[in-house]
Amino acid sequence: MKNIAIFASHNGSGFDTILAAIKENQLPININLVISNNTNSPVLQKAEDNNIKNYIVNQNNSVDINLRLTELLKENNCEYIFLAGYMKKLDSAITDNFKVLNTHPALLPKHGGEGMYGRHVHQAVINSNDRVSGVTIHEVNSQYDSGEIILQKELHLAKDETVESLELKIKKLEKVAIVEGLVKYLNIS
Numbered sequence: 582m583k584n585i586a587i588f589a590s591h592n593g594s595g596f597d598t599i600l601a602a603i604k605e606n607q608l609p610i611n612i613n614l615v616i617s618n619n620t621n622s623p624v625l626q627k628a629e630d631n632n633i634k635n636y637i638v639n640q641n642n643s644v645d646i647n648l649r650l651t652e653l654l655k656e657n658n659c660e661y662i663f664l665a666g667y668m669k670k671l672d673s674a675i676t677d678n679f680k681v682l683n684t685h686p687a688l689l690p691k692h693g694g695e696g697m698y699g700r701h702v703h704q705a706v707i708n709s710n711d712r713v714s715g716v717t718i719h720e721v722n723s724q725y726d727s728g729e730i731i732l733q734k735e736l737h738l739a740k741d742e743t744v745e746s747l748e749l750k751i752k753k754l755e756k757v758a759i760v761e762g763l764v765k766y767l768n769i770s
Contacts, residue, residue: 582609582610582611583610583611583660583661583767583769584610584611584612584613584614584657584658584659584660584661585599585610585611585612585613585659585661585662585663586612586613586614586615586616586653586654586657586659586661586662586663587599587612587614587615587616587624587628587662587663587665588615588616588617588662588663588664588665588667588671589615589616589617589622589624589664589665589666589667590617590618590619590622590666590667590668590669591619591622591623591624591666591668592622592623592624592666593615593617593622593623593624593627593665593666594665594666594752594755595663595664595665595666595684595755595759596612596615596624596627596628596665597627598755598756598759598760599612599663599665599759599760599763600612600627600631602759602760602763607760607764608760608763608764608769609769610763610767610769612628612631612633613633613634613657613658613659614633614634614635614636614653614654614657614659615627615628615633615634615635615636616635616636616637616638616650616653617635617636617637617638617667618637618638618639618667618668618669619637619639619668620637620639622637624665625637634657636653638650638653646672647672647674647675650675651674651675651678654679659679660679660680661679661680661681661682661767662675662679662680662681662682662721663681663682663683663759663763664681664682664683664684664721665684666698667683668698670725671721671723672723673722673723676721676722676723677723680720680766681720681721681728682718682719682720682721682731682762682763682766683718683719683720683721683726683728684716684717684718684755684758684759684762685697685702685716685717685718685719685726686698686699686702686703686714686716686748686751686755687702687705687706687714687715687716687717688713688714688715688716688717688733688735689717689719689726689730689733690726690727691709691711692705692706692709693725693726693727694725694726695725697725697726699748700744700748703744703747703748703751704744706738706747707738707742707743707744707747711738712737712738713735713736713737713738714735714736714738714747714751715733715734715735715736715751715754715758716733716734716751716754716755716758717730717732717733717758718730718731718732718733718758718759718761718762718763718766719731731762731765731766732758732761732762732765732766733758734754734757734758734761736750736751736754
């Protein structure tokens, strides 16, 4: 069974989706590790509640963040990392040595890059008068949102779409995309 680490800065809704899929036997993988850069991240308590090792790794407790992340990943036999709202750019020391996946709330390469996350993306989609948006599951490299696309799921925008309504639709679609993207990427079923 493959082991993955989840990196999250806040709620970690991707963690919730993956954990639920594991419990429902949709994903035959283990979450061995949860890492956050934020001491107040709710994902840490969620991991604790599910007996999953969890750590805070940031500039306040690690002289060399990349070294600390690498140590934890190796100690916990995690070859794969899933970013569930991790708000720090990963260094090539991590992206070159581990398989890192992310979810993006738009159809890359459109509306990607630095600063393009969450509501910023939805606002950009609406401002561009796009009629289609969706979710992209992609590999992470040292450039924002430019890694290989694993899977995309589309949805059509309503004529009166708002940032709030689009965000709700994307979050729902993202749950499906995360599971399907992991199954495809990890070649599991």
